[in-house]
Amino acid sequence: MPTDPDVVDGALGLVVELALTSIGDADGVSVSLLRHGLLSTVAASDQTITAMDADQYATSEGPCVDASVKGHWFHAESLDTETRWPAFTPRARALGIKAILSSPLRAFDQPVGALNIYSRTASTFKVKDQQAAATFAEKASVILSDAHIDVGDRQMAVRFQEALRSREVLSLAKGIIMEREGTGEKDAFNSLLHNSLRQGTTLRARAEAVVLSVRRSPRRPGGDPT
Amino acid sequence: MIDPAPFSSDVLDSYRQEAGLSHSELWLRYFEIGGMSTGFELEAYLSGALVPSPYDRDVIAHALNERFSELGANRPVRYISEVAG
Numbered sequence: 001m002p003t004d005p006d007v008v009d010g011a012l013g014l015v016v017e018l019a020l021t022s023i024g025d026a027d028g029v030s031v032s033l034l035r036h037g038l039l040s041t042v043a044a045s046d047q048t049i050t051a052m053d054a055d056q057y058a059t060s061e062g063p064c065v066d067a068s069v070k071g072h073w074f075h076a077e078s079l080d081t082e083t084r085w086p087a088f089t090p091r092a093r094a095l096g097i098k099a100i101l102s103s104p105l106r107a108f109d110q111p112v113g114a115l116n117i118y119s120r121t122a123s124t125f126k127v128k129d130q131q132a133a134a135t136f137a138e139k140a141s142v143i144l145s146d147a148h149i150d151v152g153d154r155q156m157a158v159r160f161q162e163a164l165r166s167r168e169v170l171s172l173a174k175g176i177i178m179e180r181e182g183t184g185e186k187d188a189f190n191s192l193l194h195n196s197l198r199q200g201t202t203l204r205a206r207a208e209a210v211v212l213s214v215r216r217s218p219r220r221p222g223g224d225p226t
Numbered sequence: 227m228i229d230p231a232p233f234s235s236d237v238l239d240s241y242r243q244e245a246g247l248s249h250s251e252l253w254l255r256y257f258e259i260g261g262m263s264t265g266f267e268l269e270a271y272l273s274g275a276l277v278p279s280p281y282d283r284d285v286i287a288h289a290l291n292e293r294f295s296e297l298g299a300n301r302p303v304r305y306i307s308e309v310a311g
Contacts, residue, residue, distance in 0.1 A: 138264040194307075
């Protein structure tokens with residue numbers, strides 16, 4: 001018995017939201033899935049993005065279609081100079097889209113869809129954005145693979161939602177430490193890690209303490225937890 | 227007894243098994259605390275096919291140690307930064 005599609009779509013919606021907030025200059029994100037042999041958009045950040053996907057299905061071309069069918073990623077760095085998808089590209093430009101990054105989704109190692117990230121700024125997606133997109137696509141693939149095996153189980157979506165919240169708190173705490181101490185991200189992580197080990201708390205609890213310290217006393221000089 | 231290879235991949239994978247975590251559950255925990263590698267890469271780190279960066283190695287170690295803490299055990303997995311520092 002397959003997982004309730006609403007649960008899967010809800011989890012994919014979370015992936016879309018997180019990708020949108022995490023990837024710099026992303027103006028829209030969607031997830032396309034092959035269902036019953038046809039590609040459709042199961043989660044999208046807004047209507048323009050849904051229309052953008054629909055234009056690709058209608059023309060049977062575009063990075064989303066290629067990533068979904070061929071199973072590897074496609075990056076349209078600048079649609080002003082893009083030549084691979086002549087029917088689709090003018091439609092995207094008409095909606096103000098300048099760059100697209102599509103990463104394949106897989107279930108049981110078969111391509112089944114794509115995570116699509118759109119931007120109104122050309123040449124904006126850097127290597128770290130591509131890596132982040134691959135991570136989100138990987139997570140969505142795990143959700144899709146599990147959906148076929150592990151049925152009616154809402155735990156996965158709930159667990160993933162929890163993981164995203166923790167990760168966001170941790171990112172925020174690292175940013176605060178970086179700002180406060182003028183350090184890089186890895187040093188900020190090590191600082192959190194060592195303090196959490198010393199105090200016997202979880203990393204998340206330590207990160208929450210750092211975030212709360214700023215909310216309580218934004219200008220307190222020194223003595224804040226790290 | 228001194229562990230002759232505290233950072234080798236098979237040591238990490240045996241800790242994963244001892245902690246009762248599937249690959250995907252370990253990945254989720256690793257992702258939760260800031261890991262950026264994909265699940266495929268994490269499996270490659272554990273099988274020895276890829277070598278994690280010191281940062282990734284410590285994030286994996288910590289994901290495992292938090293699991294051991296939940297189980298009431300001391301944190302057995304060593305950190306690279308701890309040894310270096």
